[in-house]
Amino acid sequence: MEFTRPRGTRDFLFDEMRERKKCENTLREVFETYAYQEIKTPLFEDLSLFTTKSGDEIVDQLYNFKDKSDREIALRPEITAPVARLYINELQKTAKPIKLYYFGSCFRYERPQKGRFRQFWQFGCELIGAKSPEGEAEAIAMAEQSLERLGIDTAEIHINHLGIIRALFKHFNIETEIQEKVMTLIDKGNKELLENELSSGDLINDSNLANILINLVDLVGKDEIIAKVTDLVSEFEETNDALDEFKQLIDLLKSFKISNYTINMGIARGLDYYTGIVFEIYVPELGAQKQVAGGGSYNLVELFGGEKVESTGFAFGFDRLMHAIESKKSEKNNEKDKENIDNKESIVDxxxxxxxxxxxxxxxxxxxxxxxxxxxxxxxxxxxxxxxxxxxxxxxxxxxxxxxxxxxxxxxxxxxxxxxxxxxxxxxxxxxxxxxxxx
Missing domain, CATH: 3.40.50.800 (Anticodon-binding domain)
Structure with missing residues (x-):
């Protein structure tokens, strides 16, 4: 009988493990310079933890099963929900803000393809109980510094504030179900599809809101985008707080010496628990799988029955980070073949x-x-x-x-x-x- 590894998984040999360990240690060093501390959560949790967060439709993407006591269990598809559960169980009385980070494998039953596996790794963090937008600015700064330390110098940080769109929904009394359908469309990034759906009137029958949304999500650029957003939504008082917070974030990014960002009003993250600032980080050389990180602010703890406390978090797709590092290394090897041979890394002293x-x-x-x-x-x-x-x-x-x-x-x-x-x-x-x- 021949045994092979399960579909969508990988074996890592010596050289690759050395590179992965180097990346992991670099991320640990950066996160810990920002006073984050490491935690670990179980590889499996109650299935309800993930369906409460993402809906029953996520079950098709999970490795779930009944254990010997007939309990519904799932291998974790991500680590944000387990961290929220851990906070409710262990940390509610801890002085805030709480800074924690994690590194571990996750599992999703998806069709394997380039850059996407059924077992994959996330390196991420949660900042619980910090004031906004200071918390978001520091998180973005930490993500950028991590990429710099890893030698990934082509990354693009795209930022949005979902509070603006949600305030428009509130003004126009849009039902929650319709809101989430629109946010899912925005998150897909297919602007032609979004325009067709909104223009048809099937989702939103108010043409004024439809036109505002179509124009809003099309805005991508630097600081000048804020003025254009303001022009689009200033007549709706409900958007004022989110706009002010967005402007504060942009000013704070400058204090953190971050200039490599793009304001992208089409970033949605696709999950209804995101409440404010969201961001995604892309490495263009990776093509269709260019996103290496994503995050933002949310109130997931309250969804699980805990106190109302805002969290800011993001996670690197560790495997995509490695792909980006390997791409850079191949580039350098092509330029300096002999030097790389001479400087081959020692396995032992x-x-x-x-x-x-x-x-x-x-x-x-x-x-x-x-x-x-x-x-x-x-x-x-x-x-x-x-x-x-x-x-x-x-x-x-x-x-x-x-x-x-x-x-x-x-x-x-x-x-x-x-x-x-x-x-x-x-x-x-x-x-x-x-x-x-x-x-």
């Missing part, structure tokens, strides 16, 4: 090579001394000949090879070979650590 069976036990002792001092070390475990040992060290791109010979050991010495220069030096065993660290 030191390779310990015993000359014979007589020196094998001492080799293990030396290897443990190195490891106990935080130096990554590989020791020959296959009893290879010297030539093959050096070939193995080269494949690992080890910085040093410690040659453990019987004659050297009689004087408590070993020979250390610098693999980049080819130089060899006799070093006392009790001086190995100092030699490796300072070479």
């Amino acid at each position: 030191v390779f310990v090579a015993p000359f014979s069976n007589d020196t094998r036990e001492k080799s293990f002792e030396i290897g443990q001394i190195l490891r106990n001092n935080g130096i990554s070390t590989e020791i020959d475990l296959s009893r290879k000949k010297l030539k093959k040992l050096l070939n193995t060290a080269n494949k690992l791109n080890a910085k040093f090879v410690i040659l453990v010979g019987k004659n050297d050991l009689e004087n408590d010495n070993v020979t250390i070979k610098d693999m980049s220069s080819g130089d060899q030096e006799l070093v006392a065993i009790d001086g190995i650590i100092d030699y490796i660290i300072h070479s």
Whole structure:
């Protein structure tokens, strides 16, 4: 019987895992400089947690099942809802604002395609109980800094304030069901479809509102867009608060030294719990799957029966981030092939090579001394000949090879070979650590 991995999943080998770990650690460093702390939630939750948030129609996209106690369970399709549940269970009495971040895998039963898998990873954050728009501005700044640290310099940040459209719905007394249909259409990004649906009068029979929405979602640009939005909606008093908040956000982004943003009134996020500012981040080189992050402000805790508290959050699609990083790396490799070969990353710092069976036990002792001092070390475990040992060290791109010979050991010495220069030096065993660290 032949076993293969399930459709829509992947195996990650050594090189790819190193790159993923590097990306993960970079994101951790950035998030923690903004005082975020890590949490973990279960891989599976009660099915109702996700249907309450996204509706029963989401079930078709889930891996859900009944457990042995006949409870309806689902593998998490995202991590925002589990975080809201965690907050209600554990953190309601914690002083606010609360800053937390998470990294983990999610599962959706979707048709696998390029950039979209059934098991995927999210790296995201939640800021619970901060004032708006300060919280959104800081979150956007953190997302931008993360991308800069990862070397992704072509990302585009698109921002909107859904409070403006929702205020228009309120003024024109649009039913909730119709509101969500319109927001779903906007979120699809198909402006021709949206215009046809709104112009037909089937969804909204007020032509004034239909025309305003068609013109509004078409506005994309820099700060001048705010004036155009104001001209479109200023007669509707209900939009004033959202407009003022949007203007404050733009001013705050400048305080955070962020200039790489686009005001895009067509960003909707497609979920009814988003209440205010929303944003999406694109890397154009990724084509149809160019969105690498999305987020905004919402009140999900109240939906789950908790207190009314505003949250701001976003999540990176970790797999798409990796795709963007790989694209950049391929670009650089094409430009600097030789340099990249010369600068190949070391898998270990030191390779310990015993000359014979007589020196094998001492080799293990030396290897443990190195490891106990935080130096990554590989020791020959296959009893290879010297030539093959050096070939193995080269494949690992080890910085040093410690040659453990019987004659050297009689004087408590070993020979250390610098693999980049080819130089060899006799070093006392009790001086190995100092030699490796300072070479």
